[in-house]
Structure formats: C-alpha cells, structure tokens
Amino acid sequence: MSLDMSIEAVLKRASLVLSESGSDSPSLDAAVLLCHALEKPRSYLLTWPEKELTPEQATQLDALMARRTAGEPVAYILGEREFWSLPLNVAPSTLIPRPDTERLVELALDKAMLIDGDLLDLGTGTGAIALALASELPKRQLQGVDFQHEAVELAKSNADKLNIGNVRFAQGSWFAPIDQGHKFAIIVSNPPYIDENDPHLSQGDVRFEPSSALVAENNGLADIETITAAAPSYLLDGGWLLFEHGFEQGDAVRRIMELHGFTEVTTEKDYANNDRVTLGKWHP
Known part of the structure; x- marks a missing residue:
C-alpha cells in the first residue's frame, strides 16, 4: 500500500516526527517547513488538504525535516525570521x-x-x-x-x-x-x-x-x-x-x-x- 502523500497526511506525519525529536512547536514547525517546500502560504494547507505532494516536493521536505530533527533552528533553515512584523534575513553568524x-x-x-x-x-x-x-x-x-x-x-x-x-x-x-x-x-x-x-x-x-x-x-x-x-x-x-x-x-x-x-x-x-x-x- 502506497504512502498517503496528501498535504493533510504529510503534515500529520511530519508533526509526529518533530514531536518525537524534541521540537517545542512540532505542528508549527511542520507547517512552516511544508509551506517552504511547496512554496505556498499557510492558508494553502487549510484550503487544499487533499492535494498530493509531487516527488520533488516530498524530497525537498525530507531534506528540511532532516535538518530540523537534527536540532537546527527553523529560522536558519529558512534563512528568515519575522520580528516586529518585519521579515528579516537571518544567518548562523547572528x-x-x-x-x-x-x-x-x-x-x-x-x-x-x-x-x-x-x-x-x-x-x-x-x-x-x-x-x-x-x-x-x-x-x-x-x-x-x-x-x-x-x-x-x-x-x-x-x-x-x-x-x-x-x-x-x-x-x-x-x-x-x-x-x-x-x-x-x-x-x-x-x-x-x-x-x-x-x-x-x-x-x-x-x-x-x-x-x-x-x-x-x-x-x-x-x-x-x-x-x-x-x-x-x-x-x-x-x-x-x-x-x-x-x-x-x-x-x-x-x-x-x-x-x-x-x-x-x-x-x-x-x-x-x-x-x-x-x-x-x-x-x-
């Protein structure tokens, strides 16, 4: 039986993996990383939960997940963090x-x-x-x-x-x-x-x-x-x-x-x- 690759199923699995790896906010982290892999806003996850990831998107998400489960901060993975409603580029030097x-x-x-x-x-x-x-x-x-x-x-x-x-x-x-x-x-x-x-x-x-x-x-x-x-x-x-x-x-x-x-x-x-x-x- 093939793995369900719908947004809803992938999001649930990713949240579980991140929870087990010790993330303080596994659901949020999973959603943010999935949005990055899909190049879509958060609203897309709610609007199209049945949409399936392409193989390329799944590979991209796997790479992002590997970095997060190793403990790397989401901000460094994405290269951006919002502060005072300003989207700021971030880097490991700061x-x-x-x-x-x-x-x-x-x-x-x-x-x-x-x-x-x-x-x-x-x-x-x-x-x-x-x-x-x-x-x-x-x-x-x-x-x-x-x-x-x-x-x-x-x-x-x-x-x-x-x-x-x-x-x-x-x-x-x-x-x-x-x-x-x-x-x-x-x-x-x-x-x-x-x-x-x-x-x-x-x-x-x-x-x-x-x-x-x-x-x-x-x-x-x-x-x-x-x-x-x-x-x-x-x-x-x-x-x-x-x-x-x-x-x-x-x-x-x-x-x-x-x-x-x-x-x-x-x-x-x-x-x-x-x-x-x-x-x-x-x-x-």
Whole structure:
C-alpha cells in the first residue's frame, strides 16, 4: 500500500516526527517547513488538504525535516525570521530575533517620545532592534553597531530589503565606531548575558547560535558592565539606556546602572512575566 502523500497526511506525519525529536512547536514547525517546500502560504494547507505532494516536493521536505530533527533552528533553515512584523534575513553568524526582544523595542519607543535625538543599538546582529525602531521613527536617525563583519553586512542587507533609509550600521566593539562627541537620546542593547556554565547553552536552538553573541564573563554581566560604564559619554542629558538581560539578572543590572549614576532605574517584565529589560535615565 502506497504512502498517503496528501498535504493533510504529510503534515500529520511530519508533526509526529518533530514531536518525537524534541521540537517545542512540532505542528508549527511542520507547517512552516511544508509551506517552504511547496512554496505556498499557510492558508494553502487549510484550503487544499487533499492535494498530493509531487516527488520533488516530498524530497525537498525530507531534506528540511532532516535538518530540523537534527536540532537546527527553523529560522536558519529558512534563512528568515519575522520580528516586529518585519521579515528579516537571518544567518548562523547572528542570534535569531525572539519575541521577548520586542518588549525592549516597546520600551525604547516609549522613552523616545520623551526626548529628541538619535538612537543607538549596540550588538545589532540582524539589525532587528534598530530596524524596528527606525520603522516606527522615520524622522529619527538610528545607528547599529556589531563586532562581527558578517552581522553588519546582514543588517545592511535587511535595511535595503525593507527599504529603511534612516539607519546605518558600523563594525566595531560597542562604542568604538561612534564619532567623538556624538550623543544619543536612546541607547539600547541586547548584549551577551549568559554565563558560560549555563546548561541552556547545550539545549534547543541555542546550540546552533554563535556563542560570542550569547556568553559573557562575570556570570553573564561583563558586557552589561562595560556598556554601562561607557554609556554616559554618549548620552544626552535626560537620555535613556536600556538592556535586555536574563530573567534572573534584574537585581544585578539595576545595581550596575545605579552604581554608574543612572536614575529612575527600573526592570520591566516580558510577555511571560519574567524580568527582561532594565532601563535608566542619565543626568550629567
């Protein structure tokens, strides 16, 4: 008896395989990979469940499934991830943009309404944060910085793809590429903040992401300390510094920011009610 190759049957089998392989979202992963193999939108799966895959489509899906069952993130397999409703190209040289980081964007936008001036995104990766802010603030200038040349080129390509012209990207370590005397209204960063001994580094999608974008010394706080110490030289009076960080790091990040003279320091929750973003205001 031949195997049922209808969309409905293939989707069920793929979901089961991905569930057994440990995927956190097997049904979603299966649907996304099948859409990629078919070159069709998600609505097609619901509209034409009885349609059968061609041999070529089945082969393509098998190849995609093999990569996913090996643990490779769907975003890297497809080369794209949506963030803030923006379709971003992604690559193994950068972190995969995550929904929690949209909370950082929301808070930065709130503070940007209180003070005029440029915005800076440190450790920009795909450019997700900078591009989200630039898309919402078309009359403001954004700058993104990343240490990795590959990340900077990817961020630039995303800006071109999305036709966002009020952002530029530079390569360097944190503030190194910033012009002398350039001060910003808002500085945001999603820096490396995971301790090198954290067991999560050997689990899930994180296994495939660049460790340089994940791991920091001093229990994950080293880069946050470095940025906080230097940020006052690059902030306008009344400007804001905002960090995304680990869910157990809120107290430590607040102490770091207060030690360096920031006021109105608070920690905000993400959508899962975990401490995720700490921010503070700078007065010389």
